[in-house]
Amino acid sequence: MELRHLSYFVAVAEERSFTRAAARLQIVQSAVSAAVKSLERELGAPLLDRTSKRVALTDAGVALLPKARMTLDAARDARDAVDEVRGGLRGTLRIGTMTSVSLIDLPALLGRFHRRYPGIDLQLAAAPAGSRMLADAIAEDAYDMAFVSIPGPPPAGVALRALASDTLTLVAAADHPLAGRDRVPIEELDGEAFVDFPIGYGNRAVADRAFEAAGFKRRVAVEITNIAEAADYVRHGLGIALLPQFIIPVRDDIARITVTGADLVWRMSLAVPASRAPSAAGRALIALIEATAWTDDRALG
DSSP: OOHHHHHHHHHHHHHTOHHHHHHHHTSOHHHHHHHHHHHHHHHTSOOEEEOSSOEEEOHHHHHHHHHHHHHHHHHHHHHHHHHHHHTOOOEEEEEEEESOOTTSOHHHHHHHHHHHOTTEEEEEEEETTOHHHHHHHHHTTSOSEEEEOOOSSOOTTEEEEEEEEEEEEEEEETTSTTTTOSEEEGGGGTTOEEEEOOTTSHHHHHHHHHHHHHTOOOEEEEEOSOGGGHHHHHHTTSOBEEEEGGGOOOOTTEEEEEEESSOOEEEEEEEEESSSOOOHHHHHHHHHHHHHOOOSSOOOO
């Protein structure tokens, strides 16, 4: 049984597509298909159900997948041990991130890591559907780690490492009736129009949980995916917003107001697979991130 065949099978199982697996592996699709067929012949059982619309694991494939991952992890660890003895880490790290990560100077962080470990290939992708999508990708082993904002307990298959936190602050246009107040109970926001992110984003989840605990549901009038644009919608009177303090610009045409009676703490975490130990490359990046991070309402720097 060749490690290459196992790695191709795992890629197809995770991507649910031979085409996407081939793109991920940077080889032609026919080579992926041939490797999986060879593995099926060797094991004497079909591992994948193939149709024109989808690729799904058979019962044999479901049984093999965790064992294949363990075997590949053991081979990876063996290579890492040799690389460390030789004085240079190698490998690939697949990193997911939210579309806006203002708490972290991510280019500077990854640039520092790249200069320290030039033999490690960094693959970074932003998730357009927010932290929930990133968590699902971690659980499915599509990423080695991801920067996420997930309130409450982590999803199944995901472990969270706290990095930083901030408190969501109410932002209103300067001529809004609430603008002249320093503090407002959350109950007084019932019926207001909000500018917020789509469901699945960390900010949205924190706010929705707070309003649900207060006994009513918000009306989100404007949904955006770029956190930097939120204040612009607010200042033009299209709604109020709950934003982390670090992203709120200092302007005369918007007001900041503290919301009382609600848990509006927004936490940023590093998500990693719960059932798999990180590679030596992953451990090195995690160590650098955690050496740079604070968890007491201060930004990463």
